[in-house]
Structure formats: C-alpha cells, structure tokens
Amino acid sequence: MLSKEILKELGNFSLQPYFITTLYLNVSPLSNPKGEYKIIWKDLKKNFLESLNLEGEIKKSVLSDLEYIENLIDQVSFGSANTIVLMSCSAKDWRYQIPLYPILKNKLVIDKDPYTRPLSYLITANKPYYLVVLSRGDARVFKYFIGEIREEGEIKEEIPKKHKQGGWEASDWQRWHETHVIWHFKEVAEFLDKKIQGEEKIVLGTTSPKNTSEFLDVLPKRLHEKIIGEIPIELDSPINEILEKTHNMIEAHEENEINDLIDQLIVTNAKGKEAVIGLEDVAHAVHQKRVRMILVYDQFEQPGFQCPSCSFMSPYLENCPYCNVKMEKRADIVDELIEEAIINNSELKYIKNKELAEKIKNIGAFLRF
C-alpha cells in the first residue's frame, strides 16, 4: 500500500552519478482492451530516445533500463493494477515496482532520483478510510487507500457464556453479557479514536442494526462525522468481497463529493471572483498564490509556456504578462501548476469522470478571499 513512508524513502534515494529511469504506464484493461499500452510504451520510448543526451556508462545504464522495462511490459501481466510504476537503475542493479489502482498519466522520466511527483499528488489528493466490521465480541478493522485494503487489527472480547450457576438469575446473566458487549464496542471505538487523527473517514460494516446502534452510542462524537456509510458484511467475509463492497461505497461517496464541488465551483464562479474555471484563469490564480483548492481531471495534460523568471505558466502566451520576458516551452504545464498550487497550501481533488471534468474545462479552483 502506497504511503508517505515509501514516498519519503524514494525521495531520499539516489544512485549518482547514474540516473534512475521511471515509467508510469496505464495498463488498465478498460483503457487497453487489446493491450494498447505496449504501443504507447514504444512511443514513449521513441520520444525519449530522440531527446536523450547522455554519454558513456551513464547512457549505457539508461539504455539497459529501457530494455528491462520493455521485457517486463512484453512478458508480464500486471494483474488488477491499472497503473504500473517501474523504476530502474541498471548500473546499480536496482529495480522497484509499484502497482496502483488509480489511473495515472503515462510518463517516462530519467532523473537523478526516482520520479515520484504523481505518487505524492495521489497521497495529497486521497485520504485513507477505515472499515470496521462489528459483531458482538469480535471486530475487524481494515484500512483502505486508493483501491487497496489491508487489515489493521482484530479486537476480541471474552464474552461470558450463559450457564447455570448458583444464585444468578437469567436476567443477571443477560445484563452481565450485555455489559461485556458494551466493553467490547468501547474498545473498538478507542482503537479507532487512536488511529484516526487526521482526515481519514470511516465505513461501518455491520452484521446487525443493533450492533451498529450500540456501537454508535459509545463512539466519540468527533468520529460520528467521519462515517460515510454502512455496508452489510460478515466478519469472515473473504477479503475480495470486503474490498469490493468498501471500494464501491467509497467510489460512490467520492463521486458525489466531487460532483457537489463542481456544481459549487460553477455557481461561485458565475457569482463573482472566488472561483476560476479553465487552465488560463487557474494559471493566473496559482501565480497570485490565491488557490485554496484545485480540481483537475486526472488525465488532463496541456503543453504550454513557463516564465523563466517568475514561473508563471500559460497554455498560449509566449511572453510573460508579469515580467515581459520570453517564456520557455513546456510539454505539460498541468503538473507544474498543481505543484505550485500545493506548495502554496492548496488542497488537490482529482476528477475521474471525463464528462464531469468537461463542465469546468478539465481544471478549476476555489480561491482565497
């Protein structure tokens, strides 16, 4: 599961003087029903080789990286991953692979360190969810992040069984039993309270409405707001089923959320100046450090120009309107804009749905007052 720790490790990684080759390739069966990604890879490689400007051992290492990647792409099936991230430095015999569920833009980059920018955007734009599957006496807690799930812990409570013992009425036993169940739910609530310190959200997986309501009674108030919904699930459901149900609920929740944000953006934009739509206006707002939240289609790319002096970007202006110097050509200014916005504390939200993204010309932003 992708995490800040992995990102940090890769960010500090270097094998200089050699370069590291990084490939992001969309291998999703949906976008590549006939394995089209193999052709896309060949194009990426061709463009890359045309601009390759290296010598000697360093060049040799990069060329071996390409060969290694090509072999993998030709021979390996990437399972359920939609994007595969491959990193390689042949001179040092170093390789790294990250299969991902989200669909990322295709990119081939060589640099002194692994190219991790799209990964860091993913972490910025997505928050983890916790799934709690509850029963009386047992609970399992799972962490879900961008299409992957893993178990974080199982919490069991010894619930006393009802049996005959001198002096105890059936009602006493019942009460004793119920007390243990409440202790158990409290323990689960405490576990979640400790885990959830940031913007994570909660999905409840329950076996009965009684369990849910008793659990909610002991769950701290601040965690109630984090619950996005409930799914019917058994404690011993297979992990694939748990993942699928959780995933579907989260996807629907996020699609609603982004839908609302886009509607809100359009209304705010129509009313006045606190929201911008389209690349050009977003570029100005980013330059003025006014962006509070940036919404962008996850496949959006656009070549353009960037000012060498103040970094202003534009899809078409060749001279910087801020400093009147000639701007430099860039193959894609969208990622650069996102980067600038994040540096200036903007939130990032990805739009996965193409039609939805078109409503705001693929990119838009809420501004600070």
Ligand SMILES: [Zn+2]
């Ligand atoms: Zn400038």
